[in-house]
Amino acid sequence: MLNRSLAVAITGYQKYISPYKGFCCAHRVKHGGISCSEHVKQALLHHGIWLAIPDIKQRFHECKLAASALNAGNNAHGRARGRERNRSRRQEKNSILDNCDCCIDLIPSESCSPLEAVGGGVDACSCTPW
Incomplete structure (x- = not known):
């Protein structure tokens, strides 16, 4: 019973929280496959909580x-790339604000799609999708 309750809680996290936090599971990004939350849910359902803990x-x-490896890789590519990305985001934000004066700064992260990052990819005043 406890295992199923925990699995339901994880499903809720996956459905209602994870898409809006703006980043993805580092293990999934680096190695592919399932996310850590899905891995934990499957371990709980297949082995039970006590056997799944290790x-x-x-x-x-x-x-x-x-995550450490991905961060090190991002830092190794140089700061110039980051400055260029930030400049591009500022330009995108300014162009959106020019078209709609009520927009909120909702720039999606690189590791997730705009849909995952901002819950639908549409800004606050229903301007065009990202």
Whole structure:
């Protein structure tokens, strides 16, 4: 019963929270496959909470390593790329604001699609989709 309740809670997180947080699971980005939340949910349902705990700890450790590797890779590509990306985002934001004076700054992250990042990819005043 506890395992199913936890799985339902994880499903709620996946459906209602994760799409709006603006970033994706580092393990999934680096290695492909399922996200950590899906991995944990499957481990709970297949093995039960007590047998799943070591597997969950291992997965989170691997995700932390993947995040570190991805961050190191991003830093290695140089700061110029980041400055160019920020300049592009500012220009995009300014062009949206020129067309609609009630828009909110909702620039999607690079690691997720605009739909995941802003819950539908449409700004606050129903201007054109990203």
